[in-house]
Amino acid sequence: MAPTPGLRDFAIEFFHFVQKEASACLFAGLFFASVLLVPRSGVLGLPRYDALLVIALAIQAGLVWSGRETFDELKAIGLFHVLGFALEVFKTSSGIQSWSYPDAAYTKVFGVPLFSGFMYAAVxxxxxxxxxxLDLRIEHHPPYWMAGLIATAIYLNFFTHHFIGDYRWYLAAGAIGLYARSQIVFRPLRRDRRMPLALGLVLVGFFIWLAENIGTFFGLWAYPHQLGAWAAVHVTKWSAWSLLVLMSFTIVTNLKHIKATVHVPS
Incomplete structure (x- = not known):
């Protein structure tokens, strides 16, 4: 039996959605392919972490050279790199030791390889x-100052929870309330589709959590419970990544050309 026109149209739209999502993941896909392909022993005498840094820089340069990313967008991505690297330095410090980078490298700073910031930049x-x-638009985005405040609090909580308690779930509840009416409008091909913004952020956080499991499986970094033998990254990291995605999203919405597609009710 031939598929109904409605089902056929949905299948076509879904195919284009998956295709464009895969294209949007170009940086992350190429980088994590490198994680799989670069041996732990390194390449041509270059340690693995250093080789991954060279590859990440080449990918980023290629995206700008090809026009897939502008210099303004590169500045935002550079900010992700800096914020992520600062978090990595703190989390791997001797007083915290949330995770570690066990392999040697020439490009380690404060014990953290420079390529690590690109994992955040990939988001x-x-x-x-x-x-x-996907011609994204955001409807009912909260005032920018509120979005910036909650994003800043989320980032700071990754540092302060080691000293004054983890307020992650309070911040998550606040973010859900703040973005309760926010909708992502996107167009895979011909028709606009929509979903709650909060759902989109959680889904992206889930796929990053899966990628993190791949990274630790191949020994790119290790949590304390993985030092003896590999074990899955705890599912609570999914929530942490979802909050980091919200922080990244907030930075992106401040880009001038993207602000034009964000509706903030007056």
Whole structure:
């Protein structure tokens, strides 16, 4: 029996959605392919972490050279890199030791390889690419100062929870309330589709959590419970990544050309 026109149209739209999502993940896909392909022993005498840094820089340069990312977008991605690297330095410090990078490298600073910031930059690159490819619009976005305040509090909580308690779930509840009416409008091909913004952020956080499991499985970094033998990254990290995605999203929405597609009720 031939598929109904409605089902056929949905299948076509879904195919284009998946295709554009995959294209938006170009930086992350190429980078994690490198994680799988670069041996732990390194390449041509270059340690693995250093080789991954060279590859990440080449991918980023290629995206700018090809026009897939602008210099303004590169500045935002650079900010993700800096914020992520600062968090990595803190989390791997001797007083915290949330995780570690066990392999040697020439490009380690304070015990953290410089390539690590690109794992955060990849999130920003994905959001920027998806915005362009799927013609994203945001309806009922909260006032920018409120969004900036909650994003700042989320980032600071990753540091302060080691000293004054973890307020992650309070911040998550606040963010859900703040973005309760916010909708993502996107166009895979011909028709606009929509979903709650909060759901989109949680879904992206889930896929990053899966990628993190792949990274730790291949020994890119290790949590304390993985030092003896590999074990899955705890599912609570999914919530942490979802909040970091919200922080990245907030930075992207401040780009001038993207602000034009964000509706903030007056």
């Amino acid at each position: 920003g690159s994905y959001i920027i690419q998806a915005w362009r490819l």
